[in-house]
Amino acid sequence: MASSKRFGSVLSSWVDKHFAILTVMPTLTVTILVFGLPLILSLMLSFQGWSAQQSLFGGRFVGFANYIDLFSDPQFTQALWLTIAYTVITVFLELTIGLGVALLLNKDVPFVKAFRTALIVPMMITPIVASMCWKLLLDPNYGIVDYFIGSPILWLGDPTLARISVGFVNVWQNAPYVAILLLAGLRSLPSEPIEAAAIDGATRFQIFRHVTFPLLTPYIVVALLLRTIFEFRTFDNVWVMTGGGPADATKLLSVYTFMTSFFAFDMSLGAAASWIMLLIVFVFCVLFVAASRRKENAL
Amino acid sequence: MSVASSRRNRVIGISLTYFGLIMLLVIFIGPLLWVLGLSLKTRAQIFVTPPVLFWTPTFEHYARVLTQADFIASFMNSLTVTSASVALSLVIGVPASYVFARFRFVGSGAVFYSLLLMRMLPPVAILLPIFILFTRLGIANSRIGLIIAYTTFSLPLIVWIMRDFFEGLPKELEEAAYIDGASRMTTFLRIVLPLARPGIVTASILCLLLAWNDFIFAAILTNNATRTLPVLMATYAGAETGTDWGSMTASGVLVVIPVIIFSLMVQRHLVAGLSAGSVK
Numbered sequence: 001m002a003s004s005k006r007f008g009s010v011l012s013s014w015v016d017k018h019f020a021i022l023t024v025m026p027t028l029t030v031t032i033l034v035f036g037l038p039l040i041l042s043l044m045l046s047f048q049g050w051s052a053q054q055s056l057f058g059g060r061f062v063g064f065a066n067y068i069d070l071f072s073d074p075q076f077t078q079a080l081w082l083t084i085a086y087t088v089i090t091v092f093l094e095l096t097i098g099l100g101v102a103l104l105l106n107k108d109v110p111f112v113k114a115f116r117t118a119l120i121v122p123m124m125i126t127p128i129v130a131s132m133c134w135k136l137l138l139d140p141n142y143g144i145v146d147y148f149i150g151s152p153i154l155w156l157g158d159p160t161l162a163r164i165s166v167g168f169v170n171v172w173q174n175a176p177y178v179a180i181l182l183l184a185g186l187r188s189l190p191s192e193p194i195e196a197a198a199i200d201g202a203t204r205f206q207i208f209r210h211v212t213f214p215l216l217t218p219y220i221v222v223a224l225l226l227r228t229i230f231e232f233r234t235f236d237n238v239w240v241m242t243g244g245g246p247a248d249a250t251k252l253l254s255v256y257t258f259m260t261s262f263f264a265f266d267m268s269l270g271a272a273a274s275w276i277m278l279l280i281v282f283v284f285c286v287l288f289v290a291a292s293r294r295k296e297n298a299l
Numbered sequence: 300m301s302v303a304s305s306r307r308n309r310v311i312g313i314s315l316t317y318f319g320l321i322m323l324l325v326i327f328i329g330p331l332l333w334v335l336g337l338s339l340k341t342r343a344q345i346f347v348t349p350p351v352l353f354w355t356p357t358f359e360h361y362a363r364v365l366t367q368a369d370f371i372a373s374f375m376n377s378l379t380v381t382s383a384s385v386a387l388s389l390v391i392g393v394p395a396s397y398v399f400a401r402f403r404f405v406g407s408g409a410v411f412y413s414l415l416l417m418r419m420l421p422p423v424a425i426l427l428p429i430f431i432l433f434t435r436l437g438i439a440n441s442r443i444g445l446i447i448a449y450t451t452f453s454l455p456l457i458v459w460i461m462r463d464f465f466e467g468l469p470k471e472l473e474e475a476a477y478i479d480g481a482s483r484m485t486t487f488l489r490i491v492l493p494l495a496r497p498g499i500v501t502a503s504i505l506c507l508l509l510a511w512n513d514f515i516f517a518a519i520l521t522n523n524a525t526r527t528l529p530v531l532m533a534t535y536a537g538a539e540t541g542t543d544w545g546s547m548t549a550s551g552v553l554v555v556i557p558v559i560i561f562s563l564m565v566q567r568h569l570v571a572g573l574s575a576g577s578v579k
Contacts, residue, residue, distance in 0.1 A: 019483040020402045023394035034451035038428030126512040128529040129551040132536040133334040233421035254423040261427045274424035285419040
């Protein structure tokens with residue numbers, strides 16, 4: 001009894017001494033095993049000619065051949081440019097709509113809280129389900145959208161319209177998220193500069209342009225970077241709504257990578273495409289970390 | 300400016316605000332309500348032109364979906380995978396976030412931000428090597444594999460949110476406990492954790508959303524027996540011939556309703572969590 005008690009106190013003082021390392025260790029171990037290791041594996045595969053039948057380290061080293069193959073594949077370059085254009089446009093729309101919505105929801109009128117609550121709903125919805133809903137709403141025969149327009153439009157059958165539809169669904173689902181981020185920003189802004197400008201006789205637009213907007217900029221930058229990172233990897237709604245079609249019109253980088261890896265089963269090429277995605281996203285991640293770090297230090 | 304005209308301007312301003320707010324509802328909630336309506340119509344009512352606006356709701360589609368073995372199995376898979384991964388990531392991640400908030404050790408900043416980076420990586424890019432590894436380990440097509448993947452994706456989220464939360468807690472209580480001779484573990488379990496409950500609620504919901512809503516990992520890491528709801532929904536949506544609108548809309552509502560009820564219940568925490576990190 002006494003010895004077990006002593007053992008207990010020795011154990012607890014040992015735990016106390018190494019508390020930090022003991023509690024961080026599990027998180028680090030899991031992350032390194034499930035993120036780090038696979039990342040290294042896919043980097044390795046991207047420099048190899050490897051097929052799923054071979055042993056993990058049995059691939060033949062081929063240098064940059066996979067990367068050269070990628071950039072000489074018109075499907076890949078098209079996917080790359082499409083993804084960049086898609087990201088720029090959707091993020092721009094999400095930010096402008098999100099800012100407008102945030103300004104509207106920032107007004108102190110009765111019941112505005114209920115409207116804020118309602119706006120949480122679209123972004124909670126499972127992306128697959130949201131896309132499925134929009135697929136039904138846009139149905140050329142029985143969809144409510146075409147009923148209101150009065151003519152059957154093949155929203156997902158025409159290359160240009162399919163791109164617009166897919167982008168629209170993402171903006172619809174994520175603009176509320178930007179709105180909530182910016183609303184939180186607006187609510188935390190100091191009121192003195194705005195009141196001072198109002199006393200000086202500035203118009204509402206002048207106040208927004210010269211006081212509110214500059215104060216809100218750090219929040220906008222963070223929202224911009226976050227949304228860029230997430231739009232760049234868009235997959236779910238494209239997959240459900242168009243599957244990358246028609247005629248590859250909505251084959252974004254994520255869809256290309258997915259199909260190369262799991263449909264064409266060219267794992268080495270898929271790994272190379274993954275790494276190009278990773279490198280592009282990495283740049284924005286570093287910018288995001290820098291931006292959120294700077295804000296943290298400012299506080 | 301006369302009193303009358305400034306009052307008129309205010310009335311116009313408020314009316315415009317409400318007009319804008321109602322437009323918001325129409326655009327962002329309207330489509331969802333329409334789909335909800337479809338799920339409560341009979342087959343004939345769904346396809347009739349002009350659309351029926353007033354009708355007696357029927358629950359036939361819900362009854363059919365809820366008696367489908369496929370749906371029930373996927374629902375149970377989603378439930379198992381989600382709750383297991385949320386529980387696991389809380390147990391692993393919450394103590395770690397406390398350490399990131401209270402301790403400064405060599406490289407703690409670097410480790411914290413590397414975790415954040417992991418959260419940002421495109422899932423499709425990490426999916427291929429995970430699939431290869433899990434296949435070799437024999438845990439592809441099992442719920443275990445999915446639970447491990449979701450837990451790993453949740454950890455950075457938890458560390459990110461909970462670190463902010465712990466930093467906001469007063470240090471004095473912990474210091475008082477140390478002076479009274481409490482160990483670090485006891486202090487953490489007895490004093491810090493109870494105070495952190497609102498933060499833990501937020502973090503769990505965000506992890507829950509991640510696991511419940513994920514499609515791409517589940518699509519590759521499961522088979523027909525272990526697939527989750529989003530994967531099942533995608534097979535519905537992919538069926539071009541004779542799409543069964545009633546079943547699709549009803550099952551869509553069944554997938555989404557629990558999450559929405561849950562999120563609205565803890566709305567205040569959730570908004571704080573969604574803007575945590577980015578708002579700081």
